[in-house]
Amino acid sequence: MSEIRSVLKRVERHLAKSKVGDDVARDVEAYVVKLKAAIESDKTGGFRKDLSASRQAAKELEDIAVAKLGYKPKSPTREYVESIGVAVLVALLLRAFVVEPFKIPTGSMIPTLLIGDHIFVSKFTYGLRVPFTEIFMVEFAKPARGEVVVFTFPVKEARAHVKNTPREQACIDEGSLREPKDFIKRIIGLPGDVIEIREGQLYLNQNPLPRTLESRTPTGSFMAPVLTQERETSGEYTYTIQYRRPHEDFGPVKVNEGHFFVMGDHRDDSSDSRCWGQVPMENIKGRALFIWLSLSDQEGEFIRWSRFGSTIH
Structure with a gap:
């Protein structure tokens, strides 16, 4: 018809x-x-x-x-080619301005996001950019504390940070310092905030972020015998974090104007602002929305059906 x-x-x-x-x-x-x-x-x-x-x-x-x-x-061939062209154009416009798919490649956001989760990222939340650039045509909002965002790794800022940081504290691979790639983390600090970690407890402007214990699981490892999961609240968001080493200290560090301090939910297995510095606003591509596909590499489990449609908090 x-x-x-x-x-x-x-x-x-x-x-x-x-x-x-x-x-x-x-x-x-x-x-x-x-x-x-x-x-x-x-x-x-x-x-x-x-x-x-x-x-x-x-x-x-x-x-x-x-x-x-x-x-x-019009010939059938022309009709076919035009239909494909329109579909490709719509897909490119959606990707440039509205949503973009993203695959979780590492475990830095466990347990919120697992390796193999495929998510959609809203590129419309914070504003409209000139396509294929980091320049905003118009801004709608700023990232809020607790939001999970995808961003282009800030190569320039990270190089400067690593240069002035003891090597054992600069936990970033050399490949990330050579070429930009997409990262996904949680917003912990806004411009002007002071971030500090004492004995594993995260402090925001000298106030500890509220936490409640969720579980403690033996790992069988002598170096890190217990995996702890806790519910942490930042801004309007409550989410689960996990760690094996509970005695980390960091900071205090003040977040620069126009920048954000980000961390992974897997606190001792995440390369984030503790390692390579802060993320400029222009590098943030969008806010993580929901999981639309989840593929597992575990034996006997290929698709994690229970994760389909899960909203990312």
Whole structure:
């Protein structure tokens, strides 16, 4: 039916632009009316409709348009190519301005996000950018504490940070310092905030972030015998973090203007702002929305069905 309607619209547009006499216009319009009536008749046919009347009327309309208006019908190949072109353009526009898919490659956000989770990222939340650049045309909002965001790794800032940081504290691979790639972390500190960690407890502006114990699980490791999971609250978000080494100290560090301090939920297995510094606003691509696919590499489990559609908090 979409092909038939397409013929009707194209001929009507061609007729409106054609400079023909009233008699020719009336002849063509008669076939337009006939096709519209056939379309309405086929619409009421329910499951039994075969669209034969509409197809015949569309062919007759094209034939008279060719004969009297100089109309050139589109070939099936052209129709196919144009359909693909429109679909590709829509996909590119959606990716540039609205949503973008992202695959979780590492365990730095466990347990919130697992390796193999495929998520959608809203690129519309914080504003509209010039396509394929980091320049905002218009900004709608700033990232909030506790939000999970995808960002382009800040190579320039990280190089400067690593240069002035003891090597054992600069936990970043050399590849990330050479070329930009996408990271996903949680916003912990906003511009002007002071971030500090004492004995594993995260402090924001000298106040400990609220936490409640969720579980403690033996790991069988002598160096890190217990895996602890806790519920932490930052801003409007409450989420689960986990760690094996509870005695970390860091900071205090003040977040620079126009920058954000980010951390992974897997606190002792995440390369984040503790390692390579802060993330500029222009590097943030968007906010993580939900999981649309989750693939596991565990034996006997290929698809994690229970994670489909899970909102990311």
